[in-house]
Amino acid sequence: MPTHHSAETLLIEGPDARAFAHAQFSSPVSSLAIGQWQFSAWLDPQGRVRALFQLARLADERYLLLLRGGDAAAMADALHRFVFRSKLSVTAWPPRRLATGAVLPLHAVADDGENVSLGCGTHSLRLIATGAGDDAWRLPQLRAGWPWLPACLLxxxxxxxxxxxxxxxxxxDKGCYPGQEIVARLHFRGGHKRHLHRVTLSQAAVAGDTLRRDGREAGCVLDVVGTDDGIEALVVLSDDIAATVGAGHPHAFDDNLALDIIASWPA
Known part of the structure; x- marks a missing residue:
């Protein structure tokens, strides 16, 4: 089955690539070794996630971003505004296909000059320039709680x-980056009341759908995968709503949707 997600990727390369990425993105970029990848994000000043991606260090001065939702060309244009005098280039690759590859250790990167593979432990996620993509990688990543952001939630x-x-x-514990003050405040003071859950759904849903109960917004759908046994999804739910949905006891939402929580993750 063709994949529902294309490989939206961009390259940051040049002598200042490491310092630029470390200052702009929320992960500890300076500690990322060549041939490894890490999850990262680009936040706005209010701490909201404007882009989520897997960040791979292909060479000493060369970083690849695989966006988990969003448009690479638009992100490259937005990043250009912050380059100033830095010695680097930001380039969006033409969209590639995503395919499931052989087992590769988690966070390992394999780059043959044409295709790139990101190790995901039980499989690898391949970014291929030619050939057919597939969907097989999506279910294990959904079950691991690896989000993919629909455009309406960026x-x-x-x-x-x-x-x-x-x-x-x-x-x-790293220096300043956009949204860092909000991240630190939420970490030390807590108080955020929406969290990530893996659920089963009684009927089809679309990534980006708003979940409602009794007319009140209860959460949103990030990703949906159909299986032989039903429909699984990653959703963000308000904590008070999630507390009423017991494992093994599906709870009714608006539009005749029943939802059962299989796994939940902290911040």
Missing amino acids: GELLPPALSLQRLHAVAI
């Missing part, structure tokens, strides 16, 4: 709602 969610600290996509 710039809408805070890192705790996506469990980004669990994924080491936000750093508390």
Whole structure:
């Protein structure tokens, strides 16, 4: 089955690439070794996630971003505004296909000069220039709680709602970056009331759908995968709503939707 997600990728390369990425993105970029990848995000000044991606260091001065939602050309244009006198280039690649590859250790990167593979532990995620993509990688990543952001939710969610600290996509102990004060405040004071859950759904839904109960907004759908046994999804739910949905006891939402929580993740 063709994949529903294309490989939206961009390259940051040049002598100042490392310093630029470390200053702009929320993960500890300076500690990323060549041949490794990490989850990362680009936040707005209010701490909302404007882009979520896998950041791979292909060479000493060369970084590849695989966006988990969003448009690479638009992000490259937005990043250009912050380059100033830095010695680097930001280039969006033409969209590639995503395919499931052989087992590769988690966070390992394989680059043969044409295709790039990102190790995901039980499989690898291949960014291929030619050939057919596939969907097989999506279910294990959904079950691992690796979010993919629909376009309508870019710039809408805070890192705790996506469990980004669990994924080491936000750093508390690095220098300033956009949204860092909000990240630190939420880490030390808590108080965020929306979190990530893996659920089963009683009927089809679309990434980006708003979940409602009794007319009240209860959460949103990030990703949906159909299986032989039903429909699984990653959703963000308000904590008070999630507390009423017991495992093994589906709870009714508006539009005749029943939802059962299979797994939940902290900030």
